[in-house]
Amino acid sequence: RRSAVVLAAAGSRAPASRADTERIAALLAARLGVPVVPAYASAAAPTVSDAVRALAARGRTRAAVASCFTAPGRFAAECARAAPGTVSGPLGTHPAMARLLLHRYDQALRTAAPVAGPAALATA
Template identity: 50%
Template structure:
């Protein structure tokens, strides 16, 4: 094995399908980079916890958040976990989103759901951190350019508009068909909530799309060129949403 260990930092979910999706995604990452050690640590609800994963490692590690925006978990939970692992030489990658590779994956999931050119509502988890919600808005702009169709950002909690509100707005503009693009990594309560927002169709979460696996490796590769995340001045605590 060569290079620092890639530690994928996942949110965690009570939904077994969501956990299985994360594990399958990381198996794909391993297949794309034989010889790279890839471990996972969960922030909530699932073991191994991030603390447990870091405690078992030695040497160097790059933590790659499997999160689509830089909210509470990136700015608070991950630095807190790293502070308990002074034995590691560790750095933290950027969150996965926004990125053009995610636009590729989102458009593929829409096509699988039968999308045929209608306006799209990008349904993200949402955050009390305005910067994280701004990341979603930037992702909507990227997806709009990729699809050449209108795309509105929306938030399933801790932000507005909600997917249902965004759908209503588009329908008041005369669009009878509106699609939801699930801006979520894996199945769980948020994906179920998105599917009940009143859209004509809803795409599946990003899941094991190859573009997501490649993005994880890209975040890992670019991290040594960046400054290690400072543990001395964490962002003030906010509501623990993505």
């Protein structure tokens, strides 16, 4: 009853990006059975620190941070420093991420319109 997770993402001013992060947080909460709140490194609120404090105020004093970053870097490092304890590493090093990228690439190849080469562009 004291556990929760903060889903740390880069952040964006784009509403679709925020909605995606909130959807991922909801899916993670359903999977883990604990509250999962999204937090952001930039351009959106709350920050990871703010989310951890808000959870603690609600009695959720054991907050882990789930990194929703594809690679190590400034944002991932800042969010990890704000974690009160457990923090996951960036997603990019996990084999499932490589499989997902290959799957999306294959999908794009099957659905993409042919790209005109330089000769076709010169006659257009």
